Amino acid sequence: MKKILVLRYRFIGDTILTVPFLRNLRRAEPDAYICWVVAPGSSDVVQGIPYVDELKYWDPVTIHADSRGAHRTLAAKWTFVKELRAVRYDKVYVLKRSLSSAIIARLTGAPERIGFDTEGRGVLLTKKVPYRRDQHEVQNFLDILRADNIPVIDQQLEAWVTESESSFAETFLWQSGIAAGERIIALHPFTANPSRAWHPDNFIGLANRLQEIYPARIVFFGGKRDSSAARYLREKIKPAPIMAVGSTTLRESMALLARCSLLVCNDSGIMHLAAAMGVPLLALFGPQSPLKFGPWGEKCKVIYERFPCSPCRQKFFQECKPSPRSSPECLESITIERVLDEVASFNKITESPKAD
16 A cells, blocks of 8 residues: 655645645545644544544644644654654655745655655755745645656535534524524634734624614624634624624634635635635735635635735834724725625625615
């Protein structure tokens, strides 16, 4: 049996965007044993994926994402590598662009190591693939397959929700006063980096206007770290929205998203998650270009104002001046009225507007 290792770990968005790569790989290698190295928390979004035989967790300490630090010490890291070496993989696909991921691939002893020719790590790879910054990350991942002469048949995202998770969502909504079949507009106003977020007051204004215009209920999504900010939002919105912030797991949030008619969100992991669930969404981009990391899917739209400094190197307010609310100009240029105009283009929401 051929044994294949795939290295793509860290963020929720990166994890979701790897699924088209794995689906096409499985189609080409139906009998291979495929192991995917992922981050523990982010991997929750791909539970139930049918294209891999094993999810293996790599969890070093990092400042860039949530980490439990299971591989904090050098001894723990070496134990992890020895476990990989013992499998005797035939091929490793290195979808991460870091030097450390290429070192891991080399240490596995696999005779074939295919990945991006970045960060001076080409010497560690047997097949080097150019990394393009002018196309979406999904296409970059698929370029690795193309370079290995594996056909790419399709490119859509996917996610999987269990029956029990769907039942949880229906119960949660019923207990929140939302009837079966009632339309839901989801809002996600949070990001790990507040400088990349549309101002909270804009989401307050948007939520109030949406409830004036459409026969739909508003549900806010977010994590535990967003609970305090969520309370502020709830106090300013009338009638008060439903809050799925800090009270639901990532898997439960996926099931709730599947019930939504539309999501309006910042550039965030939940944006990619909604795209994978097939939820129509409108993403608000500022500092980061949507060209590479925008939502991937036919039901996705983006609002993005390109400034002379776009895409931003995220040295905020060194190359641009802050607005009176201390937000980047590119985000402040997105008005509530413009978002409402884009929302109106989603037929599923606008079929039955409230009567005047």
